[in-house]
Amino acid sequence: MAEHNDLGKFGEELAVAFLEENGYEILEVNWFFDKSEIDIIAQKGTTLAVVEVKTRSSLEFGLPQEFVKPKKIQLLLKAINEYVIQKDLDLEVRFDIIAIHKEGKEFVTDHIEDAFYHF
Secondary structure (H helix, E strand, C coil): CCHHHHHHHHHHHHHHHHHHHCCCEEEEEEEEECCEEEEEEEEECCEEEEEEEEEECCCCCCCHHHHCCHHHHHHHHHHHHHHHHHHCCCCEEEEEEEEEEEECCEEEEEEECCHHHCC
């Protein structure tokens, strides 16, 4: 597996642990629909969190969250709509980004709730 794939997988594992530590129930990891993948689908209370995880080994080329492009957002919207229909859910849906980057030997996690409204 390529190094960037290993880093991405590691970032998703950190994100799952972070969400669980903060009271989220993980419903799905790497859920696919059509041409889209949702990294994490989690629930906290009556909110369904659609979480895109971006992990970078440095900030040299920008913040991790800056790499979530409009096309990806469109695919996530389409996919979560299908998920909600399939599971017959009646929950508030929120789109989050968990941005992870390396600082020295440590990884820093930034949970951006309602992330698509912050761009």
